[in-house]
Amino acid sequence: MRATRAIIHLERLKANLAEIRKKIGPKTAICIPVKADAYGHGAVRIGIAAIKAGAKFLAVASVQEGIELREAGIVAPILLFSLPIPEELEDVVRYHITPLVPDTEFAHLVGKTAERLGEILPVHIKIDTGMGRIGCRPENILDLVEVITSYPSLHWEGTATHLSVADSLDTDDRAYTQKQLQRFSDAVDALCQHGYKPGILHAANSGAVVLHENSYFDMVRPGLLAYGYPPIPELAKTVPVQPVMELQTHVVFMKKVYPGEAISYGRKWQASQETVIGTLPIGYADGLPRRLSGKLSLSIGGRRYPLVGRICMDQCMIDLGMDSPVRRWEPVTVFGGTEADPTAAELSELLGTIPYEITCGINKRVPRVYVE
Known part of the structure; x- marks a missing residue:
């Protein structure tokens, strides 16, 4: 064994997830991001340990990262945070990786690919409430849903957004986060009023877990907290965690x-x-x-x-x-x-x-x- 090594304390990961569970309560599911090789910790081992500790979903940033987990024998749902190119969609379907769908063009591509391969693929709609990265505008959500639900090959499993300043104590930033959450809730309400079931609702990252309890919905996605670092140092005792x-x-x-x-x-x-x-x-x-x-x-x-x-x-x-x-x-x-x-x-x-x-x-x- 080399003199220089990274010791990964899986017992600390388990303890961190237990602290997160205390904070969010027993009913809210946990999705653990394992993108970028679990932030350097090792995606496969961290993924397995997280699932054993109660995580329901894992999340990756690339199709190849998802394939690595599947080929290691992991069968838990895997969310794909970043958008794949069309050439990668067959692997998305074959390896049952759940993409975030931000617009109608991508919905058509995914639906047709799954249809051609004879598969039913779970997808989560991504709403852009103020992050400005990927996602449909709230006012376009019904158009996107109509496309997704027109494909028997797609199973609309969940609906998500991402919060850009949830880890900030600044008054304006806290207000902005609440504005994002209100936009998300309004979009979900519009879906329900039209008879749709938006599935698993999720928005909270680590900062939101600590600071914005109304962001929990059905599932949270804590990364920094799970790996042992408080997103808001001033509130470190709120969810005490240890470096993994x-x-x-x-x-x-x-x-x-x-x-x-x-x-x-x-x-x-x-x-x-x-x-x-x-x-x-x-x-x-x-x-x-x-x-x-x-x-x-x-x-x-x-x-x-x-x-x-x-x-x-x-x-x-x-x-x-x-x-x-x-x-x-x-x-x-x-x-x-x-x-x-x-x-x-x-x-x-x-x-x-x-x-x-x-x-x-x-x-x-x-x-x-x-x-x-």
């Missing part, structure tokens, strides 16, 4: 350096006093962003040690000082260990991004180790 991924490496080399000696490319860091430098076999090719050079401290035995010099492609260095108890070969936590250790949220804050970008960026060459 722990990125770990080891000290593989130690050497004493003297005042004025430089470390790593560019000689950007020089020792101001005698110290001990530890070398770690992890770099930006593994997913430790080069922009964190000189900004981050890593954890060994619960104590933090600063990264020094530029992060290299495959290695980086930390300043252990002269009095450190650290010994060669000891494990180092980059993020996601105990409460004393850095988190992906800490790394993302240093970079001005979000925790997803950190976990998604952990390269495939870093082995995943699953802990039940």
Whole structure:
């Protein structure tokens, strides 16, 4: 096993889903997004663990991601969040992947494909209530429904929207989210008034789970929360969760350096006093962003040690000082260990991004180790 590894704590995933369940109540279904290889955690293992923990749906962003789950033996419903091109539709039907349908043109394409293959494909209508990405306008929903229901090859299973600022405490953003939810409810009411049954209603992402209880409907789609990061740090205690991924490496080399000696490319860091430098076999090719050079401290035995010099492609260095108890070969936590250790949220804050970008960026060459 390589010194640098991503430890995936499946027991934490189970605990996170239990906390989400406490928040949303017993009747609301849970859909777990496992797109982007479950945000770097491993889609198949996370998908199986999530289903065992009570999730009813999984969700992906590409047809190939859905196929991977099916070929691994997963039979649970799989939602396809992003739109496939026409050439992919046969695989959508053959592998029973449930697409979001945003317009009549796509509805015709999907319906004809399923009809030709002799299949009945479940679909969910996507309504754009203010995200501005994909989806039909609320005022066009009846036209879309008429097309979908004209195809015996399509089973209208659900109706969805997506909230763009549900993770914000800003007064205007909270009002905007409520406006989106009202648009969604109005569209659903219009469907019901025309005698249609809109199926499973879902809108809530992680932010909405925490902040907007009227967004739960029949199903929620928490991503960030499930993987262990509060979408609204100020409300972290509302749904207490733990990071599922722990990125770990080891000290593989130690050497004493003297005042004025430089470390790593560019000689950007020089020792101001005698110290001990530890070398770690992890770099930006593994997913430790080069922009964190000189900004981050890593954890060994619960104590933090600063990264020094530029992060290299495959290695980086930390300043252990002269009095450190650290010994060669000891494990180092980059993020996601105990409460004393850095988190992906800490790394993302240093970079001005979000925790997803950190976990998604952990390269495939870093082995995943699953802990039940």
